Amino acid sequence: xxxxxPNSSPEPSRDEPLRQEIERLRxxxxxxxxxxxxxxxxxxxxxxAEPATVNPAWERVLLARHPQRPTFLDFVRxxxxxxxxxxxxxxxxxxPALLGGFxxxxxxxxxxIGQQRGRDVKEKIRCNFGMAKPEGYRKALRLMxxxxxxxxxxxxxxxxxxxxxxxxxxxxxxxxxxxxxxREMARLGVPVIATVTGEGGSGGALGIxxxxxxxxxxxxxxxxxxxxxxxxxxxxxxxxxxxxxxxxRLTAPELLGYELVDEIVPEPAGGAHLDAAAAARLLGEAxxxxxxxxxxxxxxxxxxxxxxxxxxxxxxxxxx
Amino acid sequence: xxxxxxxxxxxxxVPDKHVKTEGLWVKCEGCGRIIWKKELxxxxxxxxxxxxxxxxxxxxxxxxxxxxxxxxxxxxxxxxTDPLEFTDLKPYRERLAxxxxxxxxxxxxxxxxxxxxGRPVVVCVMEYGFIGGxxxxxxxxxxxxxxxxxxxxxxxxxxxxxxxxxxMMEGAVSLMQMGKIAAALxxxxxxxxxxxxxxxxxxxxxxxxxxxMLGDLNIAEPGALIGFAGPRVIEQTIRQKLPEGxxxxxxxxxxxxxxxxxxxxxxxxxxxxxLEFCGVGMAAAERAxxxxx
Ligand SMILES: [Zn+2]
Numbered sequence: 001x002x003x004x005x006p007n008s009s010p011e012p013s014r015d016e017p018l019r020q021e022i023e024r025l026r027x028x029x030x031x032x033x034x035x036x037x038x039x040x041x042x043x044x045x046x047x048x049a050e051p052a053t054v055n056p057a058w059e060r061v062l063l064a065r066h067p068q069r070p071t072f073l074d075f076v077r078x079x080x081x082x083x084x085x086x087x088x089x090x091x092x093x094x095x096p097a098l099l100g101g102f103x104x105x106x107x108x109x110x111x112x113i114g115q116q117r118g119r120d121v122k123e124k125i126r127c128n129f130g131m132a133k134p135e136g137y138r139k140a141l142r143l144m145x146x147x148x149x150x151x152x153x154x155x156x157x158x159x160x161x162x163x164x165x166x167x168x169x170x171x172x173x174x175x176x177x178x179x180x181x182x183r184e185m186a187r188l189g190v191p192v193i194a195t196v197t198g199e200g201g202s203g204g205a206l207g208i209x210x211x212x213x214x215x216x217x218x219x220x221x222x223x224x225x226x227x228x229x230x231x232x233x234x235x236x237x238x239x240x241x242x243x244x245x246x247x248x249r250l251t252a253p254e255l256l257g258y259e260l261v262d263e264i265v266p267e268p269a270g271g272a273h274l275d276a277a278a279a280a281r282l283l284g285e286a287x288x289x290x291x292x293x294x295x296x297x298x299x300x301x302x303x304x305x306x307x308x309x310x311x312x313x314x315x316x317x318x319x320x
Numbered sequence: 321x322x323x324x325x326x327x328x329x330x331x332x333x334v335p336d337k338h339v340k341t342e343g344l345w346v347k348c349e350g351c352g353r354i355i356w357k358k359e360l361x362x363x364x365x366x367x368x369x370x371x372x373x374x375x376x377x378x379x380x381x382x383x384x385x386x387x388x389x390x391x392x393x394x395x396x397x398x399x400x401t402d403p404l405e406f407t408d409l410k411p412y413r414e415r416l417a418x419x420x421x422x423x424x425x426x427x428x429x430x431x432x433x434x435x436x437x438g439r440p441v442v443v444c445v446m447e448y449g450f451i452g453g454x455x456x457x458x459x460x461x462x463x464x465x466x467x468x469x470x471x472x473x474x475x476x477x478x479x480x481x482x483x484x485x486x487x488m489m490e491g492a493v494s495l496m497q498m499g500k501i502a503a504a505l506x507x508x509x510x511x512x513x514x515x516x517x518x519x520x521x522x523x524x525x526x527x528x529x530x531x532x533m534l535g536d537l538n539i540a541e542p543g544a545l546i547g548f549a550g551p552r553v554i555e556q557t558i559r560q561k562l563p564e565g566x567x568x569x570x571x572x573x574x575x576x577x578x579x580x581x582x583x584x585x586x587x588x589x590x591x592x593x594x595l596e597f598c599g600v601g602m603a604a605a606e607r608a609x610x611x612x613x
Contacts, residue, residue: 163529165549165557170567173577175528175548176538182502183534187510202486203498203529203548210499224486224495224526229553234408234488248491249404258403260492310503311464314457314493320397320426 057245060252061227063219064199068273070280072099072114072157075197078280079287080105083112086143088135092172095136097128097164098208100143102152106288111147113140113208114157117198131164134177137207141181144188153191153291156208161226163204178207185210186306189299193290195265195283196220196252197272212306213290214260216252217283218267222260223250260313263290348372350543364584373541373584375521378430378447381480385443385588391434395465398458399426404491412489419450427458428483431466433475437592442470445480446527453483455527456490460497463531467504476514476595481532484550485525498530505534512601516594518587519546519569519578537579537594540569541587546577 080103088094100113117130194211200222227245232238255261265286272279350372365374383389406412428450432443446453470477486494517535521544547567569581582590
């Protein structure tokens, strides 16, 4: 989460939507370049300014964001034969960053929801790098309610830097859309299994991750803020991102240690990007087993279990 | 006597928004005038010239809000254990100790019970002076317990938010408090107990994206910064300065995100009136039976 900036004093600007759009695209292309070059940082830098060794937390960040890491749609293709995408929030639009639809999974009908961060340049721009807007969260909620109506379990796949921080998203109530998902997911009467497959970025990730079980892929990350954002606020220097990544305890084993996630899904040796099919098989096994464990629970029991799961999160205080 | 009056400047165009203090005097961010602190205090920390709402101490707010200024504080002794052993430029533990010293509180929220217009209420007030009002495990737990008490007693819940969002120094522990509180609010909603969320300057990040936007009524003080992403992050994303008044209460009202913008001096009366409408509420199960019948 970002802190409000008391020093920000935007000057009046001419409202030029076109210029804004160009700027946005330019920025996205820059982000994309950054995303593609980042894994190379694992190699020793030429200038010697940066440490030659990458700290273990940052290594995970690079794996979680690896350009070849399977996306939501890759997992859908590998695990579900007959995905039918459903579009739109019935309010404003259809968000290409947050997708959903039904599919069958080993004989079960399930609802799938996930952020699509994109693979090639064109897709990344089209799906806004997996950064959803309010209409994405509202579509997700609509589809989850649809699943509840027909008593179908929900599988969500988290892979986002965060909810989109833009003018239009704020105007349409980004915060309200996420907040509502948190509250409404808490009382769904069907099983919800959430899996952080790549980057679990803050409230934008949690907005589809209030599950009876929360799984995390071995090299995924889940954090309250990106290491870059944390470094620029707390260290006042975005280049201290590796230290921030360590400090935030954002890796799967650490989060399991704090009991914030329930299970780590193993990845093929070297990371999911080396063998998407194997990564999907391992995830499929975990999803199957977790779904089976909730099959006999009533809607009331599912709500109660999910409530208890979240109620006990973070008992890190003393009481005088 | 209006000939000397200067136009109130939009909040976002004031070049330096730091409040300049020189002992007994304070400069208003709204109109730039120098105000005597005592005069400001007597006016509920609202500029007598331009109505700019200064940030308010959480205890003071409770005293001004509740009948006879009386309240009973709950869960006062909860204190963070620094689960991440977080250190940036200085250890989180040091920041906590400094905040404790500055505010006399152990974390960034007061969970209180008192009466409002004769009716018992549960009120939580966030304290910006404690690490920017940020939400970690203690804030999450205190608010969740307050919600549970509101359900148990069927007392209305009012939360005054004043927060930069989730507390970075508690990492994903902070993030999960959003889910924890929202889940408790689902139960409050099922129970038919009213919840009024009052957003004050600033209310951003994980606080806005969880309980602050989940009131039966979502209201705000004038001129408060309210949003999901902070203005600086948005400016970095779009590479452009933000328009005047963006993410202020009035902007949110215009975009349909608030029920009302309520000046501080009318807040008490507004809340009493709103709770009169809400009555005692009806639980979801009773509502279903009533509808079926
Ligand atoms: Zn003023």
